[in-house]
Amino acid sequence: MADKAATLTYDNKSIELPVLEGSVGPEVIDIRKLYGQTGAFTYDPGYKSTASCESALTYIDGDEGVLLHRGYPIGQLAEHSSFMEVSYLLLNGELPSKQELDDFSYTISRHTMLHEQLMTFYRGFRRDAHPMAIMCGVVGALSAFYHDSTDISDPEQRKIASHRLIAKMPTIAAMAYKYAVGQPFLYPDNSLSYTGNFLRMTFGVPAEPYEVNPVVEKAMDRIFILHADHEQNASTSTVRLAGSSGANPFACIAAGIACLWGPAHGGANEAALNMLREIGTPDRIPHYIERAKDKNDPFRLMGFGHRVYKNYDPRATVMQKTVREVFESLKVTDPLFETALQLEELALNDPYFIEKKLFPNVDFYSGIILSAIGFPTTMFTALFALARTVGWVAQWNEMISDPGQVIGRPRQLYTGPTERDYVPLGQR
Ligand code: SDX
Numbered sequence: 001m002a003d004k005a006a007t008l009t010y011d012n013k014s015i016e017l018p019v020l021e022g023s024v025g026p027e028v029i030d031i032r033k034l035y036g037q038t039g040a041f042t043y044d045p046g047y048k049s050t051a052s053c054e055s056a057l058t059y060i061d062g063d064e065g066v067l068l069h070r071g072y073p074i075g076q077l078a079e080h081s082s083f084m085e086v087s088y089l090l091l092n093g094e095l096p097s098k099q100e101l102d103d104f105s106y107t108i109s110r111h112t113m114l115h116e117q118l119m120t121f122y123r124g125f126r127r128d129a130h131p132m133a134i135m136c137g138v139v140g141a142l143s144a145f146y147h148d149s150t151d152i153s154d155p156e157q158r159k160i161a162s163h164r165l166i167a168k169m170p171t172i173a174a175m176a177y178k179y180a181v182g183q184p185f186l187y188p189d190n191s192l193s194y195t196g197n198f199l200r201m202t203f204g205v206p207a208e209p210y211e212v213n214p215v216v217e218k219a220m221d222r223i224f225i226l227h228a229d230h231e232q233n234a235s236t237s238t239v240r241l242a243g244s245s246g247a248n249p250f251a252c253i254a255a256g257i258a259c260l261w262g263p264a265h266g267g268a269n270e271a272a273l274n275m276l277r278e279i280g281t282p283d284r285i286p287h288y289i290e291r292a293k294d295k296n297d298p299f300r301l302m303g304f305g306h307r308v309y310k311n312y313d314p315r316a317t318v319m320q321k322t323v324r325e326v327f328e329s330l331k332v333t334d335p336l337f338e339t340a341l342q343l344e345e346l347a348l349n350d351p352y353f354i355e356k357k358l359f360p361n362v363d364f365y366s367g368i369i370l371s372a373i374g375f376p377t378t379m380f381t382a383l384f385a386l387a388r389t390v391g392w393v394a395q396w397n398e399m400i401s402d403p404g405q406v407i408g409r410p411r412q413l414y415t416g417p418t419e420r421d422y423v424p425l426g427q428r
Contacts, residue, residue: 010038024059026051041411048307051232052408053240057090057394058231065311069229070094078318083224083387084108084194087166090229090394105194111167112188112197114175115145122179131176131382132261138172139165140254150248152400161249162393169386170194174201177379195221198386203374215329216373219322223369226315226362227384229391231308235260239392240399244408249396256392257385263302266363266388269380272303273336273367281335282342289343293352301347303364310357319365326369337368 004019006029015037018030028051031042044050059068067074070089077086081095088096088104096104121138142164143150149161175185178201186201196212199220204210230236239256243249260266279288291299306313320341327333344360347353370380399405 008034008038010040013038022054025061035411041413043413046307047237052237053232053399054402055232055395055398056093057398058229058391060231060308062306062308062310065309065314067230067314074226074314075318078222078225081225082193083221083228083390086225086228087390090390091162091397107163108167108194109188109190109197111164112171112190114168114171118142118145119175119185122175122185125179127180127182129180131173131180131379132257132267132385134176134179135172135257135382135385136254136261138176139169139257140251142168143248143250146250150250152243152246152248155401158249158397158400162397165249165253165393166390169389170198171201173379173382173386174198176382177202177375180376180378193217193221195224213330215326219326219369220373222318222322223366223383224387226318226366227387229388229394232395234262234265235388236392236395239396241408243396243399244405246407249393252396253389253392256388260385260388261381266381266384268302268361268363269366269370269384270377272363273371273377273380275302276336276339276343276367279339279343282339285339285343285346289346289350292347293350301343301358303367304347304353304360305356305358306361309359309361312359313361315362316360316364319362319369320360323365323369323372326372330372332372334368334372336371337365340365340368 004021004027005016006019008015008017015034017034020028020030022028035041042050057070059071060066069077069086070093072081072089072095077089081089084105085096085101087108088101118138118141121141122134125134125137146161146164149157149164151157171188178185184206186204186206188197189200190197192200192212196217199212199217200210232240235256238259239252242252242255247255263271275288279285288299288301291297292301292304323337327337344364348359352358366384367377367380370383371377375383
């Protein structure tokens with residue numbers, strides 16, 4: 001029982017609401033009994049002041065620009081860990097031993113192939129289908145093929161479904177790219193790392209051997225780490241809400257992919273690079289900053305701003321550093337990187353952005369690296385979905401294994417017509 005309480009006075013009545021404390025971060029006022037005690041709902045469109053659940057996975061301090069996965073800072077994980085190790089950490093709560101990591105990586109590698117009939121799904125799409133449309137369709141279709149891992153009440157089936165989703169996302173995403181460019185699909189090569197396998201399935205061709213570039217592999221693996229999980233963001237909340245009805249895990253992740261596609265969310269990485277290409281050269285930046293500030297102009301700086309971070313997104317810091325490392329190592333450059341750096345510099349010194357606490361987020365620099373590696377912008381959000389699958393799956397497992405879990409069913413403030421009688425057509 002909470003030893004702290006908040007007192008609410010409403011309609012000449014006072015009620016005590018328990019205050020719950022986490023391990024770190026804001027306390028919460030438990031309003032689960034509010035409607036029963038007052039007959040009133042709370043009202044929080046966009047959930048700006050609402051904690052939807054209890055979780056032990058990821059902690060964000062938006063004011064300080066802190067991001068922890070099971071307590072480990074994202075900067076340390078990006079520097080020292082691997083995507084497979086971070087995936088194990090998110091799923092199991094602790095960093096693995098070498099044996100545990102080897103066993104986990106081996107298990108994942110044994111689920112990388114897709115059922116052969118799923119290949120025909122791709123042929124049903126137009127060649128110019130957006131990869132996210134393909135991801136939504138193919139991931140949702142997995143529930144038609146893997147019936148032996150859709151019983152969410154069985155922890156073993158939940159584990160197999162989780163491993164299948166993490167393992168098959170690179171194959172599905174690589175095939176979406178291959179289909180778009182009209183090249184043959186490559187089967188997974190389990191002698192490669194998780195990320196190396198993805199790069200080969202994407203950029204390799206049957207006609208010649210493909211050498212995984214270790215610099216690109218490390219950068220890609222780090223990008224996956226940066227996108228792995230992020231508290232109760234829109235797509236994770238979608239997965240949780242879908243899962244709360246008892247829907248199978250493949251359907252829940254397909255719902256998360258659909259939500260992530262939006263330009264206000266995961267679609268921002270594609271929109272940010274398209275914006276940088278539209279701006280082009282640094283001399284055009286002031287015009288676009290003025291547009292972003294103009295309330296009558298729908299234009300926004302894509303890759304800027306965040307619901308939670310009112311400081312620099314720590315993932316953007318690592319992303320910018322990775323751009324420099326990749327460019328230096330590959331001896332490449334991109335004038336848009338200079339444009340992005342100058343755009344950041346001008347925006348962060350502009351009163352509008354300072355007052356509204358708008359900083360670059362994870363999507364601002366990611367497109368520059370992904371483009372340098374060879375991905376078309378249409379693949380950027382599919383890569384985000386690939387990496388975020390482990391976060392969605394870990395959040396889904398955390399929810400489903402909570403014995404107190406109930407279906408999510410928000411209420412509303414109704415402002416429509418009150419009851420009235422039907423008017424026959426002849427009398428209207
Ligand atoms: C991701 O939630 C997560 O954790 C998401 C994510 C994850 O890992 O899952 O971090 C990934 O989605 C990152 C965000 C990617 N989206 C973009 O980069 C799109 C551009 N950014 C915005 O659309 C916006 O900043 C949001 C959607 C990210 C956040 O929106 P909020 O919290 O609802 O804030 P808001 O829209 O109410 O903006 C507050 C003010 C507004 O001005 P006023 O109405 O108060 O005058 O800031 C302005 C906005 O107009 N503003 C911007 C802006 N973002 C906000 N003005 C110009 N350019 C921007 N980018």
